[in-house]
Amino acid sequence: MTGNAHPRTAGDGTTSRTRLDRGRGALGPALELVHTGRAPTRAVLTAELGVTRATAGAVAAELEALGLIRVDARPGAPAGSQGRPSHRLSVADDGPVALAAQVHADGFRAALVGLGGRIVATAPGCETGDADPAKVLGSVVEAGAELLRSTGLRCVGAGLAVPSAVAEPDGLALNPLHLAWEPGVPVRRIFAECVRAAGITGPAFAANDINLMALAEHRHGAGRGARDLLCVATGHRGVGGALVLDGRLHTGSSGLALEVGHLAVNPEGRPCHCGGRGCLDVETDPLALLTAAGRAPGPEISLLRHAAELIRDSYDDLGVRTAAETLIDRLGLGLAGLVNILNPDRIILGGLHRTLLEADPERLRAVVAERSLWGQSGGVPILACSLDHNSLVGAAELAWQPVLDDPLEALA
Known part of the structure; x- marks a missing residue:
């Protein structure tokens, strides 16, 4: 071919460059479908995204290259099913994780949570509280940091669940009555500072624990x-x-x-x-x-x-x-x-x-x-509710959301 040759054309009439651009725009929606269990195969992913098989294949391959999902090398179909076998999709067992933290009236706990709402590792829970939010949040973040050091897994960010209404946009815990904290504690800022001090990469978030319970159950559980x-x-x-x-x-x-x-x-x-x-x-x-x-x-x-x-x-x-x-x-x-x-x-x-x-x-x-x-x-x-530790899983969802929105940008 010469330098004046036309761009290579895919079987559906689009150029490979166009297909790649479309695929990148579908990375986030595709990852969310796999993350929530709504696209167990590449055929389902193709139908849900409304793209061609080739584009869905390119999207799945790029998510796999990012270390987020796994694509079965050989297509298969359940016994007795009809139609063309399709490659199965699943979240990567060894992929990145989010640090999830929860503070409650009787202490705190921390965990690492992968895609699919899968709890990868948990730290021993603390059963005592403290009136100083910086001390409590520093302790729970350090417990999470130790999990990251021991597992060697990449962290995409951190999320915190608290038993209080959390006002936006400033992340203030308005009524942490059962924590003995003062009303209006800037819980998101303190948590983010603790995350940075522990050397953990990625953004930090905080929200009400029941909101996060609902979010986790809606994506992965009884909801x-x-x-x-x-x-x-x-x-x-x-x-x-x-x-x-x-x-x-x-x-x-x-x-x-x-x-x-x-x-x-x-x-x-x-x-x-x-x-x-x-x-x-x-x-x-x-x-x-x-x-x-x-x-x-x-x-x-x-x-x-x-x-x-x-x-x-x-x-x-x-x-x-x-x-x-x-x-x-x-x-x-x-x-x-x-x-x-x-x-x-x-x-x-x-x-x-x-x-x-x-x-x-x-x-x-x-x-x-x-x-x-x-x-x-x-x-x-x-x-x-059907999930164990659903508020922790919901806290991780906060940290995973930027990756679900734009995997390439979030993992860059």
């Missing part, structure tokens, strides 16, 4: 496939909620949407730190269960673990069952009100609420159906 997903959960103290609308986490104008813990469900109930009375936050959390059952919180284990074990191990005890049923009824009342307002297509419950659902699913569903406008006409599915 996968839902369009409008409501998540309500107890942590070690209090109650939080989150909403995924049309497939996207809804955080409101400044990150403070869906503070469901302050929905009143018992007008004569316990005083709440918000100034109200009988809120979900104080009527359906682990402390409420232990108090209603006449059990003193034990210093040796967390409130959440103590309450969950009490239900699982002693549900035949009349006092425990009565206390649990009281919490179920109040939780159902709150969920019914949320269903009336939000009209979700699925509800998932975490923390102690998951344990209450598992203890008596029919009672909870009956309360929601009786009290909600649309409950009598089919109801909304109510499921238990």
Whole structure:
């Protein structure tokens, strides 16, 4: 060929350069499809992206070259299936990871999380807290840094889950009451400083733990496939909620949407730190269960673990069952009100609420159906969260998002 030859043309009539450009534009969407398990084969990836087989192949090959996914060398098909076999796609077991950190009322924990929501390594959890946020965040980041040093894995960034509303755009923890931190702590800035001081590369993020639980469950767990997903959960103290609308986490104008813990469900109930009375936050959390059952919180284990074990191990005890049923009824009342307002297509419950659902699913569903406008006409599915450490996985999703948006730019 001479220098005046026309550009080489692909079989679909486009030049190889055009196909490459189109493929690069599809890298992010393609990675997200593999990451969330929605493209297990190259054939599915081709259909989901709406591109040619050649372009999908080029996209998959480039993601594999970046160390993010694996493409089976030989195409295969399940036994009994029809059609042309397709190469299977999976996330790379030895690929990069995100550092995920979580702070809660009883300490902190850290983990490394790969694509697909896969927890690669975890550090021993700390079961004591501290009133100094810089000290706590420095400790959890150092635990994560040690994991990175021991595994030798590349880090794309870090994410932090905190039991507080986190205001945007400044990343302020507005109500970290159960951490004994001052309101308005600049948690994102402090976390980012700790990440940099530990020599960890990549951006750092922070968000509310229940929001991150919902994000993780929507992408990898019980919420996968839902369009409008409501998540309500107890942590070690209090109650939080989150909403995924049309497939996207809804955080409101400044990150403070869906503070469901302050929905009143018992007008004569316990005083709440918000100034109200009988809120979900104080009527359906682990402390409420232990108090209603006449059990003193034990210093040796967390409130959440103590309450969950009490239900699982002693549900035949009349006092425990009565206390649990009281919490179920109040939780159902709150969920019914949320269903009336939000009209979700699925509800998932975490923390102690998951344990209450598992203890008596029919009672909870009956309360929601009786009290909600649309409950009598089919109801909304109510499921238990299915991921272990889902807030940690959600924290990692924050760090993975820039890579999902633009793999080439993020990994450059």
